[in-house]
Amino acid sequence: MADVWAATDMVQSRRVALKVLNERTASSPVNRKRFRTEALLMQNLEHPNILKVYEFGEIQGVPYLVMPIADGGGLDGHLERYGALTPRQVVRVAIACLDALTKVHTRGMVHRDVKPSNILLTRVGHIWLSDFGIASLDFDNPGVAGTRTHMAPEQRVSGALVDHRADQFGVGATMFHLLVNRHARSTLPNTRMMGEWLTIPEILAPVLCRAMADDPAHRYPDCAAFKEALTQLQDELPQDPPGTPLLGSAGPGRQLSPSTGSRSGFRSPR
16 A cells, blocks of 8 residues: 655654555545545554654655654564564553553544554564554444454444444454464354464463453453453563564564665655
């Protein structure tokens, strides 16, 4: 949908990530609307675990966003390079995302696409939730949108009411993915006691099952309660083994366009 370049903002004298809709995507009014939605939502959400948008606009008719560089890449890149995360790492990621989502939900919005590739890292392991292109207000749910391997059951039904509890499911599905390095499609009700679920740490399984309940009414009342459940069990998790790869050590990977490397000399139009 978009290309992301490493760039230099000549006005602010800082390295940034420049996200630009590619030509094919930019020709679609729907995609341009999503891109603008992402920019507006992220620019107006101030939270340490939400990727900030410095500015957005158009250059010669092409929409762009200017953001900090996630020089540690995305969690999808970490999975690809190192495999599954440790339980402690997974809980740390989940708590950061739940903190961010609590902020999102207080604004009456739903992210609707929580997944490893939308969770970005810095080299020192700071966690950012990103990609609000299909986020919506609770009362504005334009059909089916999201990633099927991580979306709540109610998201799969066009026109169904999707509220903040769908994001809980997304966090649970992401935790499952990070723990076993497989998509959460293996968590359908008839397989919950089979296969990869048997590898989930016993202390985490009840929390994930509640967050990923098929009926939203059976999930946690909000992300703060989900976070509290994880916080209470954090000290009981096993310590990370020696040599565990640090979050962010996989590098930028796919966040920056690999075919042409970096571009400097971007001048922020003001």
